[in-house]
Each structure stands twice: as C-alpha cells, then as structure tokens.
Amino acid sequence: MNRSALTHFAGIVIVLVILAVLPHFLRYHHQDFLIFLVINILVVSSYRLVTLTGEWSLIHAVMMGVGAYGSAILSKQFNVSFWLSMPLAGVVAGSVAALLCYPLFRMTQFYFLIGSFAAGEAIRLSWIHFIKPFGGTSGVSGIPSPELGNIDFLEPIPYFYLVLIIVTLCLFLLYRVEKSRVGLTLHAVHWKAPLAESVGVNTWNYRSLAFITGSVFVGIAGALKVHYIGTVTPKQFDIGFMVFILIWVIVGGYRTFYGAIIGAIVLSILDEAFREFDELRPAIYGAILVFAILFLPAGLESLPQRLREKFGRSGAKEAG
Amino acid sequence: MELLIQSIVNGFIQSGFYALAAVGLVLIFGVMGVVNFAHGELVMVGAYTVWLLHAQYGVPFLPTILIAILLVTAIGALMEQFLFRPMRGDPLGGLICSIGVLFILQVVATVVGGDGPSKQVPPPYEGTLVLWDFLRVPYQRLFAIGVAIAALGLLWYFLTRTRLGWALRAVSQDREAASLQGINSNRISMIAICVGAAMAGLAGALMAPLTNINPHMGHNVIITAFIVTIVGGVGSLSGAVIASVLYALFHTFVTTYFNGTVATISGLLIMVLVLIIRPTGIMGHRVSE
Incomplete structure (x- = not known):
C-alpha cells in the first residue's frame, strides 16, 4: 500500500468513526437529518455512475421511487422481510431501468435528457393514477420497519447504524466499479465515444450498464428511506427532488468520486441552517446553483486547489 | 356528437396557449x-x-x-x-x-x-357565445x-x-x-x-x-411544451404549432373521456415513442454534424 492510498484509507476510517459517534451528540430531529443525509450520499454517488458516460438523466429520482415502492409493496402486501425486500428494491429498480434502456439510449444529450424526464414523469403519474397497488397521491403508508432480534429500528440511532453500514458497503462497491476496467471504459465512452467504438467498445452496452447499476443502488437508497419514514408518496420523487440531486452533484463537482458527496453534505447542512426561512429556501438553493455554475464550474472539490493557486501566486509575487 | 364538437373547440382554443408557450x-x-x-x-x-x-x-x-x-x-x-x-x-x-x-x-x-x-382572476370579458344551442364558447x-x-x-x-x-x-x-x-x-x-x-x-x-x-403552475406548462417541441421536431416552429394543435385536441379528448392524469401519461408516452421512432419529429429534418 503506497502513501497516498494509506492517507486515503485513514481519512475514510476517521470519517466513519466521526459518523459513528456523531448521532449520540445530536438531538432527535438532527438524527433524522443525519439518516437522510447518508441516504442522499448514496443517491448522488449512484447518480454519478450514471453520469460517467456523459448522459445526464432526469429519471434518477423516479428510479429511487421505483425501489421505494417496490420494497414498500413487497413488505406490506406480501409480508416479505425488510432484509429481503431491500435488496429486491435494487433488483426492481434495476429491472425497470433495463426495460427503459432500449427506448432511452436510442437518444443522446438533449434528447436523452428530455426523454428520461418524460419516462420518469410517466412512471410517477402512473403511481398517482393506479390507486391499486400504488395508493394514488397519498401513496403507501404503514411500511414496516426492519426486524432483527430485539433492536428497535423505529429509533433513529439503530436505524442510522443500519443505513451507515449499508451505504458504506454500497459506496465501496460503487467506488470499485468506477475504478475497475468497466469504470475506465465508461470514462472513455464519455470523453472519446467514437474512439472507444473504433477499438471495439459497444457504447450502447456500457451506457446501459451504467444506467442499470446506478438504478440498482438508488433503488436500495429508496427502500432505506421509506422503511424509516413509513410512507412512500409520488411527491417524494418528483422533479424537485431530481433537481436537488443535480444541484448536489454539480455544486460538489462531478469530476471526482468525492465531489458529489461533498456537494450533498455541504448543501444539506446549508439547507438545514436555512430551515427558518422556510419558503425562501428554494430561492437560496437556486442562487447557490447559479453562482456555483458561473464562478466555480468545477465544483466545491476544486476549491482547495483554486485557493492554493491564488495564494501560491500572490506569495510568489511577494517573493519576487 | 355535441360533446365531440365541444371538445374539438375547447381543444383548439387550448392549443393557442400551448403554441405560445412552446414557440418560445x-x-x-x-x-x-x-x-x-x-x-x-x-x-x-x-x-x-x-x-x-x-x-x-x-x-x-x-x-x-x-x-x-x-x-x-x-x-x-x-x-x-x-x-x-x-x-x-x-x-x-x-x-x-x-x-x-x-x-x-x-x-x-x-x-x-x-x-x-x-x-383566480375573474374573467374581464363575461358572457358566452352560444352556437346552434349546444356549442358554448x-x-x-x-x-x-x-x-x-x-x-x-x-x-x-x-x-x-x-x-x-x-x-x-x-x-x-x-x-x-x-x-x-x-x-x-x-x-x-x-x-x-x-x-x-x-x-x-x-x-x-x-x-x-x-x-x-x-x-408551481409552470410544471405542467414545461411538460406540455416539451411534448409539443419534441413531437413537432426540435427547432421547428411550424412543427411546434402543428403539434400544439394536435396535442391540445388529444389532451382535451382524453381528459373529457377519461381524466387529466391519463391524458398526460399518454402524452408523455407518445413523446417517448416519437423520440424512438422519428427523433426529428413531424416537421423536423435531420441535422448533419
């Protein structure tokens, strides 16, 4: 293990330790916040996998909902245990994504964006329209929480640990995928599609693969979310939430694995801090988004380097 | 029959709104x-x-x-x-x-x-034009x-x-x-x-x-505008206007005979279908790179 990998590993361990003790110092309502934050980290990281091929889909929030509805219906109507319905949520979301691949990946860029938006809206409106089994606008409620020995997963702290373990595992897998041969090919498909094709890479397959894998993980995130809240509604996965995912990824920076996670953390904390300005919050978000894209196009992740360059240069000037 | 004519007229009037939003x-x-x-x-x-x-x-x-x-x-x-x-x-x-x-x-x-x-805004022009006893505009x-x-x-x-x-x-x-x-x-x-x-x-x-x-009324507007733009052919203004008329008629009919959600779902599906079968839309033409 070389030095950078070692610091890397140490950093992750420190973050995990901090996260593990953090909820004990927080009030109830902030513990909830922390649970959703960790789930959202999985959401943005899985979205990042989809965007690796350069296609910005607008269906990711709905795919999360597909997993959430899948797990909710399985566990409530078919009495499937959480431990089975949660991974199945990933399978359900992945299968729906696989079905959508054929129409969606006939398009690229602008058309893909609009096409994915349309497909997502159609799915979401179906949840509203088909009262059975989706429950219409009010959705499905009374989703059972996980059961394991005598641990009470209705309490935030046990559920937080559950989420933390599953999300850490998923992030590890996502990271391995990105750094694998497949992940590198995804980068190639994004930046040099014709070249990749010319050396025998089937770009269609790789785009689909990224889309399906990302959907599997976000489906799991959806299941984690609704088994805690106990209710799933179409509103939770509307274009508004999709836009939040986009904002987190873009403000955080989409060029590295950590960028999106940093974006989700920083913006969620800011959002929490602005809680008292309730109705103004979307506008604050909007303004942050516009400023970020205009003045920090590479995202928050590029901030340390930009600061270093700036101060480094002024330092050099003084010396000169 | 009377409902049919009324729906056509309603749909046609609605299309003006769709077209204005979509051409922009x-x-x-x-x-x-x-x-x-x-x-x-x-x-x-x-x-x-x-x-x-x-x-x-x-x-x-x-x-x-x-x-x-x-x-x-x-x-x-x-x-x-x-x-x-x-x-x-x-x-x-x-x-x-x-x-x-x-x-x-x-x-x-x-x-x-x-x-x-x-x-709600009270209509500045009150009254209704009645034609042949059943058509009310x-x-x-x-x-x-x-x-x-x-x-x-x-x-x-x-x-x-x-x-x-x-x-x-x-x-x-x-x-x-x-x-x-x-x-x-x-x-x-x-x-x-x-x-x-x-x-x-x-x-x-x-x-x-x-x-x-x-x-939040803009949400439905943008969905409609997207559908109309894609079906009409991206970049084609005349396509957008024609698609507005067609889609407004379609939407009004489905809303009248089923309901609004079904109308929007089928509209979105038609749009996805157009994207798959004829991505250039009804009036668009292929743009060479």
Missing part, C-alpha cells in the same frame, strides 16, 4: 442551444402579473397584458445577459442556470402572492385564441419577412456561418430570448382568467 422554448433552443427549464415559470410570472395588477389593484385587463409581456421580456433579457451568455457553448451549464432561475421565480411568486390556495376564450393567433402570425411575419428574422433563422441553422456573414450572434440571441419570453408572458397573461394560478 423552440426559439431559445434553436438559436442559443439552451433548454430553458424556467420557461414554464416565465408563463407563471405572466399570469401572476395579471392576477396582481388586474384582480388585486383593478388595473384594466389590456394594459396588464402589456405590462406582463414587458416584465417577462425583461426577465428573459436578464437571463440572457447574465446567465446564458457566459455559459455559451455549455448546454448543461445553461440548463442548470435556468433551473436556478426556476426556483428563484417560484419563491418570488410565493412571496408576492402568499402561500395558500390557487388564485366563453368570450374570454375567444379573446385568448384570437390574440394567440395574432401573436403567432406576427412572429411568423417577423421570422420570414424581415431581415432580422432571417438573421435569427440563420443563427439557429449555423451559428458560425451566420457570424461569418457579419451577423452579431449575441445580439440575435438576445432578440430570440426576448421574443420567446414575450410569447411566454403573453401566454400566461391570456390564460390567467382561465386557469388556477399558483407558483
């Missing part, structure tokens, strides 16, 4: 290459202006329409100047900026109009479709009969070649977004007395 989106995308996600919110601002000035402060209806158009045009011009121009050549950046604007406009509307139930709707047709006619005249309109079409076909001909593409972009925003403002103002006004 098409124009902005064609000339600037930016998907303006905030376009529905521009329509919403137009409607709010009428609600605030006409319904709250009693300003006559016609001047409020003009004010709505001017206000929305100004917002469009600001967006071009400060957001889309710096983002030129980065379609994703432009899209993200417009999403930011979308949020800001929604909050401004909430602050101005307050939360709570949707707002409120004068307000006749006025709306009349003005919409006039505005679209003016736009058509501008684009096909004036030098500026030619320049605008030239830029949307090939920005670089247009620049080589001495066309100032930044100026043309500004004109395109102003015209597009003005159409959106007009759409909102005309529909204000006929619809429920709330900060």
Whole structure:
C-alpha cells in the first residue's frame, strides 16, 4: 500500500468513526437529518455512475421511487422481510431501468435528457393514477420497519447504524466499479465515444450498464428511506427532488468520486441552517446553483486547489 | 356528437396557449442551444402579473397584458445577459442556470402572492357565445385564441419577412456561418430570448382568467411544451404549432373521456415513442454534424 492510498484509507476510517459517534451528540430531529443525509450520499454517488458516460438523466429520482415502492409493496402486501425486500428494491429498480434502456439510449444529450424526464414523469403519474397497488397521491403508508432480534429500528440511532453500514458497503462497491476496467471504459465512452467504438467498445452496452447499476443502488437508497419514514408518496420523487440531486452533484463537482458527496453534505447542512426561512429556501438553493455554475464550474472539490493557486501566486509575487 | 364538437373547440382554443408557450422554448433552443427549464415559470410570472395588477389593484385587463409581456421580456433579457451568455457553448451549464432561475421565480411568486390556495382572476370579458344551442364558447376564450393567433402570425411575419428574422433563422441553422456573414450572434440571441419570453408572458397573461394560478403552475406548462417541441421536431416552429394543435385536441379528448392524469401519461408516452421512432419529429429534418 503506497502513501497516498494509506492517507486515503485513514481519512475514510476517521470519517466513519466521526459518523459513528456523531448521532449520540445530536438531538432527535438532527438524527433524522443525519439518516437522510447518508441516504442522499448514496443517491448522488449512484447518480454519478450514471453520469460517467456523459448522459445526464432526469429519471434518477423516479428510479429511487421505483425501489421505494417496490420494497414498500413487497413488505406490506406480501409480508416479505425488510432484509429481503431491500435488496429486491435494487433488483426492481434495476429491472425497470433495463426495460427503459432500449427506448432511452436510442437518444443522446438533449434528447436523452428530455426523454428520461418524460419516462420518469410517466412512471410517477402512473403511481398517482393506479390507486391499486400504488395508493394514488397519498401513496403507501404503514411500511414496516426492519426486524432483527430485539433492536428497535423505529429509533433513529439503530436505524442510522443500519443505513451507515449499508451505504458504506454500497459506496465501496460503487467506488470499485468506477475504478475497475468497466469504470475506465465508461470514462472513455464519455470523453472519446467514437474512439472507444473504433477499438471495439459497444457504447450502447456500457451506457446501459451504467444506467442499470446506478438504478440498482438508488433503488436500495429508496427502500432505506421509506422503511424509516413509513410512507412512500409520488411527491417524494418528483422533479424537485431530481433537481436537488443535480444541484448536489454539480455544486460538489462531478469530476471526482468525492465531489458529489461533498456537494450533498455541504448543501444539506446549508439547507438545514436555512430551515427558518422556510419558503425562501428554494430561492437560496437556486442562487447557490447559479453562482456555483458561473464562478466555480468545477465544483466545491476544486476549491482547495483554486485557493492554493491564488495564494501560491500572490506569495510568489511577494517573493519576487 | 355535441360533446365531440365541444371538445374539438375547447381543444383548439387550448392549443393557442400551448403554441405560445412552446414557440418560445423552440426559439431559445434553436438559436442559443439552451433548454430553458424556467420557461414554464416565465408563463407563471405572466399570469401572476395579471392576477396582481388586474384582480388585486383593478388595473384594466389590456394594459396588464402589456405590462406582463414587458416584465417577462425583461426577465428573459436578464437571463440572457447574465446567465446564458457566459455559459455559451455549455448546454448543461445553461440548463442548470435556468433551473436556478426556476426556483428563484417560484419563491418570488410565493412571496408576492402568499402561500395558500390557487388564485383566480375573474374573467374581464363575461358572457358566452352560444352556437346552434349546444356549442358554448366563453368570450374570454375567444379573446385568448384570437390574440394567440395574432401573436403567432406576427412572429411568423417577423421570422420570414424581415431581415432580422432571417438573421435569427440563420443563427439557429449555423451559428458560425451566420457570424461569418457579419451577423452579431449575441445580439440575435438576445432578440430570440426576448421574443420567446414575450410569447411566454403573453401566454400566461391570456390564460390567467382561465386557469388556477399558483407558483408551481409552470410544471405542467414545461411538460406540455416539451411534448409539443419534441413531437413537432426540435427547432421547428411550424412543427411546434402543428403539434400544439394536435396535442391540445388529444389532451382535451382524453381528459373529457377519461381524466387529466391519463391524458398526460399518454402524452408523455407518445413523446417517448416519437423520440424512438422519428427523433426529428413531424416537421423536423435531420441535422448533419
């Protein structure tokens, strides 16, 4: 293990330790916040996998909902245990994504964006329209929480640990995928599609693969979310939430694995801090988004380097 | 039979609104290459202006329409100047900026109009035209479709009969070649977004007395505009207008015989189908790289 990998590993361990003790110092309502934050980290990281091929889909929030509805219906109507319905949520979301691949990946860029938006809206409106089994606008409620020995997963702290373990595992897998041969090919498909094709890479397959894998993980995130809240509604996965995912990824920076996670953390904390300005919050978000894209196009992740360059240069000037 | 004719007439009147909202989106995308996600919110601002000035402060209806158009045009011009121009050549950046604007406009509307139930504007033109005893068309709707047709006619005249309109079409076909001909593409972009925003403002103002006004009304508008734009063929204004008429008729029929959600779902599915089978839409043509 070389030095950078070692610091890397140490950093992750420190973050995990901090996260593990953090909820004990927080009030109830902030513990909830922390649970959703960790789930959202999985959401943005899985979205990042989809965007690796350069296609910005607008269906990711709905795919999360597909997993959430899948797990909710399985566990409530078919009495499937959480431990089975949660991974199945990933399978359900992945299968729906696989079905959508054929129409969606006939398009690229602008058309893909609009096409994915349309497909997502159609799915979401179906949840509203088909009262059975989706429950219409009010959705499905009374989703059972996980059961394991005598641990009470209705309490935030046990559920937080559950989420933390599953999300850490998923992030590890996502990271391995990105750094694998497949992940590198995804980068190639994004930046040099014709070249990749010319050396025998089937770009269609790789785009689909990224889309399906990302959907599997976000489906799991959806299941984690609704088994805690106990209710799933179409509103939770509307274009508004999709836009939040986009904002987190873009403000955080989409060029590295950590960028999106940093974006989700920083913006969620800011959002929490602005809680008292309730109705103004979307506008604050909007303004942050516009400023970020205009003045920090590479995202928050590029901030340390930009600061270093700036101060480094002024330092050099003084010396000169 | 009577229901059928009534539906056709209702659908046709609705199509004027769809067309006004969609041509702006098409124009902005064609000339600037930016998907303006905030376009529905521009329509919403137009409607709010009428609600605030006409319904709250009693300003006559016609001047409020003009004010709505001017206000929305100004917002469009600001967006071009400060957001889309710096983002030129980065379609994703432009899209993200417009999403930011979308949020800001929604909050401004909430602050101005307050939360709570949707707002209504009492129709300035009362009464209903009754034809053959069964066909009922409120004068307000006749006025709306009349003005919409006039505005679209003016736009058509501008684009096909004036030098500026030619320049605008030239830029949307090939920005670089247009620049080589001495066309100032930044100026043309500004004109395109102003015209597009003005159409959106007009759409909102005309529909204000006929619809429920709330900060989130732009959502349905943008979905409709997307469907119409794609089905009509991206970049084709005549396609967008034809698709508006077809889609409005379709939507009205399905809403009348089933319900609104089914209508929107099937509209979205038709759009996905068009994207798969004929991505160039009904009036579009293949653009070579």
